[in-house]
Amino acid sequence: MTTSDTSTVDIVRKLIDQQLNLSGHGFELNHDDNLWDRGMTSLTCLGLMLSIEDTFGIELPESALKESTFRSVDTITAAVDGALSSAQG
Amino acid sequence: MTETAINETPKHADVVIVGNGALGLFLADELMERGMGSVVVVGPSHRETGASQAAGAMLGCFGETTTESLRTDAARTRFELGVNSHERWPAVLAKLEEYSRTGRPLQSAPDTHVVLNSIGAELDTVNFKAMIDALDQYGKPWEEMDPNDIPGFNPRLDTRSLRAVHLPTEGAVDARGVLTALESRLSDTGAVQVDRSVRRLLGSGDVVTGVELDDGHVIEAGTVVVAAGIHSESLVRTVSEDIDLIPTFPGLGFAMIARRSGGDPFRSVVRTPNRGFACGLHVVPQGDGLEYYGATNRLVDSITGVTWMADVRFLAQYSMQQLDERAAGHEVVQWLAGNRPVTLDGFPMIGWLPPSGLYLMTGTYRDGFHCAPLLAEHVANELQGKPGTIDPMFAPTREPIVTRTIEWSIDEYVEHNLAAWFETGAEAAPQMTTAQIAEYYRTRCVQAYDQLGIDYALGPDILWYAQGSLLGARRIRRYLRGRQSASEVAK
Numbered sequence: 001m002t003t004s005d006t007s008t009v010d011i012v013r014k015l016i017d018q019q020l021n022l023s024g025h026g027f028e029l030n031h032d033d034n035l036w037d038r039g040m041t042s043l044t045c046l047g048l049m050l051s052i053e054d055t056f057g058i059e060l061p062e063s064a065l066k067e068s069t070f071r072s073v074d075t076i077t078a079a080v081d082g083a084l085s086s087a088q089g
Numbered sequence: 090m091t092e093t094a095i096n097e098t099p100k101h102a103d104v105v106i107v108g109n110g111a112l113g114l115f116l117a118d119e120l121m122e123r124g125m126g127s128v129v130v131v132g133p134s135h136r137e138t139g140a141s142q143a144a145g146a147m148l149g150c151f152g153e154t155t156t157e158s159l160r161t162d163a164a165r166t167r168f169e170l171g172v173n174s175h176e177r178w179p180a181v182l183a184k185l186e187e188y189s190r191t192g193r194p195l196q197s198a199p200d201t202h203v204v205l206n207s208i209g210a211e212l213d214t215v216n217f218k219a220m221i222d223a224l225d226q227y228g229k230p231w232e233e234m235d236p237n238d239i240p241g242f243n244p245r246l247d248t249r250s251l252r253a254v255h256l257p258t259e260g261a262v263d264a265r266g267v268l269t270a271l272e273s274r275l276s277d278t279g280a281v282q283v284d285r286s287v288r289r290l291l292g293s294g295d296v297v298t299g300v301e302l303d304d305g306h307v308i309e310a311g312t313v314v315v316a317a318g319i320h321s322e323s324l325v326r327t328v329s330e331d332i333d334l335i336p337t338f339p340g341l342g343f344a345m346i347a348r349r350s351g352g353d354p355f356r357s358v359v360r361t362p363n364r365g366f367a368c369g370l371h372v373v374p375q376g377d378g379l380e381y382y383g384a385t386n387r388l389v390d391s392i393t394g395v396t397w398m399a400d401v402r403f404l405a406q407y408s409m410q411q412l413d414e415r416a417a418g419h420e421v422v423q424w425l426a427g428n429r430p431v432t433l434d435g436f437p438m439i440g441w442l443p444p445s446g447l448y449l450m451t452g453t454y455r456d457g458f459h460c461a462p463l464l465a466e467h468v469a470n471e472l473q474g475k476p477g478t479i480d481p482m483f484a485p486t487r488e489p490i491v492t493r494t495i496e497w498s499i500d501e502y503v504e505h506n507l508a509a510w511f512e513t514g515a516e517a518a519p520q521m522t523t524a525q526i527a528e529y530y531r532t533r534c535v536q537a538y539d540q541l542g543i544d545y546a547l548g549p550d551i552l553w554y555a556q557g558s559l560l561g562a563r564r565i566r567r568y569l570r571g572r573q574s575a576s577e578v579a580k
Contacts, residue, residue: 043533046555046562047540053563065559 008056008084012076015051019044031073045070052076058083098283098306102129104472105300105310107287107324108317109134110141111264111458112450114271115465116316121278123469128280129308131287131300132317136268138394140318143344143427144458145373145383146264147358148178151229152201152256153456154220155363157501161492166480167436171456172227174463175259181462182262188270188277193376195266201259201358202239204250206411209364212508216362221254230257241355241372243413261358261373264458283308287317289327290447297328297447312472314448319392319428321451325442332442333486336568337452338554338561339392340429343400344383346375347419355380359412365509366550368455370404372412379422382408386429386455388554390561394426407512429454433565434492435548438485439464441471448472449485488572489545498546499534505549506530543569 009031017023020039027038040048048070053059060069060083069079104120106113109132117130136142147153150171158168182196189195205217224231236242236250244250275282285302290313292298299309315321319339325332360371367386375381385400408416430451432438437460438452450468453460467478482490493501507527517526537556543566547555555562 042556043536043540046537046559049559050540050542050563050566062560065563 102127106130111461113316115461119465119469131283134284140427143425144264147261149259154223156219174460177462185270188273191266197263198260201256205252206250210508210511248410294329316450319430340431343385344425346423350418352415434489440484493546495546502534502549503530
């Protein structure tokens with residue numbers, strides 16, 4: 001997989017929406033919106049982390065298991081891409 | 090430990106015990122007494138971050154009773170480990186007293202007072218009642234008394250105790266004094282103590298042949314017993330990743346030893362019932378004007394010796410409020426932090442592991458010190474090929490023991506959080522009722538189970554941890570989901 005960027009972002013967005021149900025409430029999520037200001041809690045973050053790992057078949061490194069990783073669509077996508085490329089490398 | 094001991098690190102032993110806490114040292118003593126060949130105990134003499142060096146070492150089992158203690162057969166079997174351990178201690182103390190190096194009796198308090206105050210919420214009340222029921226069931230002595238008559242007990246009026254029970258046969262020992270006495274006795278009886286850590290076990294998934302120390306020195310052994318507390322799981326993994334162990338988590342506890350600066354000293358252990366995720370607030374006289382105030386409990390991702398400011402505040406404030414308001418002027422002479430070995434299901438792990446020659450004893454959570462003499466007898470028997478003296482249910486490669494339903498677990502979690510809510514002095518808006526606070530915790534807990542996607546019901550301490558740690562939640566879920574899919578395949 002060389003340029004999975006588009007699909008990764010789409011899947012990340014979908015998984016975020018499953019947790020936060022932003023689209024259901026008519027919110028438009030920008031790529032750099034702070035999710036913690038959009039209703040993310042420690043428990044939705046937990047669910048998001050688990051669903052991301054399951055969906056992408058990855059294991060996020062321990063250093064990525066912190067709030068800042070799950071700050072925005074951008075930061076999550078970066079973490080997923082990082083894990084995907086190190087899994088292939 | 091002397092330089093000589095280090096220089097003479099042996100290359101072979103019949104038994105190497107990894108870990109010099111209470112479990113390791115009592116086992117070594119038992120093996121020496123039985124003449125089971127050469128015994129080497131490996132562990133750093135400073136014992137930093139270990140559970141035993143930070144222990145309050147209450148010789149308590151009924152004082153620890155909760156509503157859970159006798160509710161299921163598994164919990165009752167665990168509880169009776171404590172009851173049977175208790176009977177060993179008079180002989181243990183008689184044996185060790187001559188080796189004491191502290192100049193004080195090893196038994197630092199002969200008895201316990203359990204107080205019921207109002208700040209610990211309903212959880213205190215039900216555990217207090219469970220304790221009295223258990224005492225009656227087992228025919229143990231107790232008497233209700235006026236809390237004002239407890240020597241040293243002098244709480245703030247707003248957290249004063251309304252009931253108190255005297256347990257005349259549950260006291261405490263000086264944990265650090267007992268460890269030193271054991272070391273001294275082991276030196277006399279010829280066990281070798283090596284002031285090092287074990288880096289890894291040697292051998293394969295089939296057989297363990299020895300240990301490698303952190304300086305590269307190798308000790309070959311017929312049997313290796315891992316009794317290294319919260320380090321045990323990772324040490325076992327150095328020989329094989331495939332051993333199906335119950336996961337363990339560090340239960341970080343904080344306590345302090347203070348020198349009394351005035352007022353009547355405590356002459357007994359004075360404690361609350363077990364409460365809010367932890368072991369209850371307690372003071373344990375240490376002798377020479379010293380008092381041990383304990384203890385906090387929070388499950389953490391990795392072994393640590395740090396102390397959270399919140400834990401310092403918790404212990405200092407509640408000791409002053411609930412035990413003795415004059416504690417404010419006491420001098421803290423020692424800060425203790427220890428990592429209890431907490432298993433996923435809360436039960437100890439005692440037994441042989443699949444590689445031959447490898448034995449595990451850990452997972453004793455809050456009462457490893459108290460149970461150590463009894464477990465030493467059991468393990469010595471097993472090492473000799475004789476029948477053990479405790480129930481085989483504690484085998485380390487078991488399925489997690491089930492003691493509750495998910496619904497029960499949620500109720501329990503709510504109850505513990507309410508207890509913590511009121512004890513910490515958290516305030517809700519005046520119109521907010523306790524039922525609404527409970528509802529908040531209930532909703533969170535239900536959501537946590539939904540997110541984790543597991544069908545094994547966790548204890549309140551593990552649930553609290555899983556909700557606050559992404560690493561912990563992932564580890565718990567993976568382990569349990571792995572078992573779910575394995576059992577589905579088996580069907």
